[in-house]
Amino acid sequence: MKEIKVIRNEQPKTKPDGDRLGFGKYFTDHMLVMDYSADQGWHEPMIVPYGPITLDPSAMVFHYGQEVFEGMKAYKTADGHVCLFRPDANMHRLNQSSERISIPEVDEELLLDGIIALVREDQDWIPDGAESSLYIRPFIIATEPGLGVRAAREYKLMVILSPSGSYYPEGIHPVSIFVENQYVRAVRGGTGTAKTAGNYASGIKAQEIAQKEGYSQVLWLDGVEKKYIEEVGSMNVFFKISGEIVTPELSGSILAGITRDSVIRLLQSWGHQVTERKISVEELFAASSAGTLEEAFGTGTAAVISPIGKMKWDSEEITISGGHTGEISKKLYDTITGIQKGVLEDPFGWRKVIL
Numbered sequence: 001m002k003e004i005k006v007i008r009n010e011q012p013k014t015k016p017d018g019d020r021l022g023f024g025k026y027f028t029d030h031m032l033v034m035d036y037s038a039d040q041g042w043h044e045p046m047i048v049p050y051g052p053i054t055l056d057p058s059a060m061v062f063h064y065g066q067e068v069f070e071g072m073k074a075y076k077t078a079d080g081h082v083c084l085f086r087p088d089a090n091m092h093r094l095n096q097s098s099e100r101i102s103i104p105e106v107d108e109e110l111l112l113d114g115i116i117a118l119v120r121e122d123q124d125w126i127p128d129g130a131e132s133s134l135y136i137r138p139f140i141i142a143t144e145p146g147l148g149v150r151a152a153r154e155y156k157l158m159v160i161l162s163p164s165g166s167y168y169p170e171g172i173h174p175v176s177i178f179v180e181n182q183y184v185r186a187v188r189g190g191t192g193t194a195k196t197a198g199n200y201a202s203g204i205k206a207q208e209i210a211q212k213e214g215y216s217q218v219l220w221l222d223g224v225e226k227k228y229i230e231e232v233g234s235m236n237v238f239f240k241i242s243g244e245i246v247t248p249e250l251s252g253s254i255l256a257g258i259t260r261d262s263v264i265r266l267l268q269s270w271g272h273q274v275t276e277r278k279i280s281v282e283e284l285f286a287a288s289s290a291g292t293l294e295e296a297f298g299t300g301t302a303a304v305i306s307p308i309g310k311m312k313w314d315s316e317e318i319t320i321s322g323g324h325t326g327e328i329s330k331k332l333y334d335t336i337t338g339i340q341k342g343v344l345e346d347p348f349g350w351r352k353v354i355l
């Protein structure tokens with residue numbers, strides 16, 4: 001591991017109460033920063049005190065949105081170690097997102113070393129609550145000043161850490177989702193496969209409408225025919241129909257979730273058939289009427305597994321698994337969180353012990 005320069009925070013903050021963490025509200029004492037310039041490339045990663053940064057008002061990210069990010073977690077295990085979950089996959093995806101947005105790629109190993117050094121530096125911030133974790137947010141922005149429309153020649157990479165509470169303080173429970181008919185998240189050839197801020201900016205409006213209607217998440221349909229299921233909010237989505245587990249294929253407008261991949265591999269190792277294919281919303285509602293839609297759940301780093309209990313499309317609303325958490329959802333949730341927390345075997349080598 002390369003030595004990373006540290007400028008220690010001489011004024012550490014008081015840590016928040018473990019019961020009130022929520023998500024993304026508190027940040028630790030340090031952050032990782034690394035700059036890119038056309039002549040130096042990415043250089044001099046450093047751990048510095050967490051705090052505001054100064055940017056020129058013409059910094060290109062403010063105008064044309066060249067940004068990418070990642071989301072991962074550090075967990076305290078039952079025996080007091082600290083682990084990351086498949087961090088290589090996050091490093092790789094960051095570069096894939098960057099490639100789409102014309103951001104220069106980073107050395108994945110160097111960045112992971114930097115993240116590990118940062119988590120070690122702020123290890124006292126990792127909450128010990130059963131399902132709590134330290135959320136890790138790496139991101140890159142275009143910092144070059146100027147209003148010309150082109151790829152910037154200067155960037156800043158930062159990694160910030162946020163102690164976060166359990167996604168389900170009262171235990172895993174289903175969410176209700178709203179099938180969005182008007183707005184779309186992404187189209188083939190667009191930026192749907194990249195983890196970039198613009199995808200979120202364009203999705204907020206639909207999210208607001210869904211929430212006003214009393215639903216917690218939006219289910220996105222494909223951008224062309226508004227017929228096929230893509231994702232749920234910032235999660236990939238799975239269904240169990242007549243015993244078969246199906247999930248939308250990676251069609252070019254869906255984010256390839258790492259949890260999605262973990263779920264597919266676990267299900268296959270349990271002997272389930274998992275099919276990646278197009279799934280129309282009609283098919284889903286028809287399966288519900290026929291009584292063959294057995295389960296539905298979203299997958300993502302934040303919630304791990306998010307069972308779907310209700311789904312509204314136009315004027316029709318269906319209830320799935322009787323509005324309860326389905327059997328597969330529960331088993332997947334327990335298995336993945338068990339692997340993350342070190343209470344279960346890790347047959348795939350997903351856990352990376354860092355402390």
Ligand SMILES: *Cc1c(COP(=O)(O)O)cnc(C)c1O
Pocket residue numbers: 071195231233234235236255256257258259260299300301302
């Ligand atoms: C991050 C993200 C996901 C989930 O990815 P994970 O790697 O499983 O956390 C799914 N969809 C979108 C749009 C995302 O941004």
